[in-house]
Amino acid sequence: MGEKTRRLSRVLAGVLVAGALSLGAAGTARAAAPKPPPAGVDITGEGLAAPLQLRAGAQPAHVNAVIDQVNWLGRTGQSKGPKAADLGPKYTVVVLAGDEPKQTYDLYPKAAGGPRVYRPAKQPGDRKVSAGWFLGRLNMSETLRIAGVPLERQLDTLTGGVGGGERVIPDDSLDPRKSIDETMGELQRLLLLNVAVVVTITAGLAGIALLVRRRTR
Structure with a gap:
């Protein structure tokens, strides 16, 4: 039993040494290989x-x-x-x-x-x-x-x-005062448009409500 164990140990040691030598050779080859030029x-x-x-x-x-x-x-x-x-x-x-x-x-x-x-x-x-x-x-x-x-x-x-x-x-587009004025003008126009839409919808709803009320009397 002891002889078999010693033989197995020698075989494993040989495998490990061979593997180490192979890795060392591969590392040397990689180190020796020239790097690709930039x-x-x-x-x-x-x-x-x-x-x-x-x-x-x-x-x-x-x-x-x-x-x-x-x-x-x-x-x-x-x-x-x-x-x-x-x-x-x-x-x-x-x-x-x-x-x-x-x-x-x-x-x-x-x-x-x-x-x-x-x-x-x-x-x-x-x-x-x-x-x-x-x-x-x-x-x-x-x-x-x-x-x-x-x-x-x-x-x-x-x-x-x-x-x-x-x-x-354009140079004039870099003027902050002009940009603010234009922005405020756009906001005012948008606000007026929204008010007009709300008034129109409210008037329409009021007219429909009045018409329904008259017909239900």
Whole structure:
């Protein structure tokens, strides 16, 4: 009985040692495996003497903001875009996986009627997609400017969202006195309307009650 116990102990010890060695080898392999290079974007275009290279390792916020301008596009877009004279400056954004280009887009932050994105059919690595025009995000110009593209600052553009056109807030709409006056005027008109409705309903009910009373006599 003692011999069988010793044999079983030796077998279990061998299994445990083999398992520990396997785990150690796997951990060493994982540690030795190179980490995937960080993603990034390259931007070229008007006013840029050299490509603007942004990498997630050093500028994650800028990279994510630029990629956010193009990562929502659908499979198909419009076949025709604005006229060339209405497009304004073009900025080509190349999305990278490490140092390998994966996607390319043309951004037009100053296009008439609002920012535009054009996705060429030919993509890096001979990959092809459906070419198309898309309405760009309203904050495209500011996103590119903050990332380093030489564009004028826009304070009247809404952040985020997708749409066609710059949405400008008129200066006079920021006057609190005017807003209060308009609000009070709307409340007065609403109150008068409610009073008129109540008077009309009351007169109608009184008329019906009078008619019923006469018929029941």
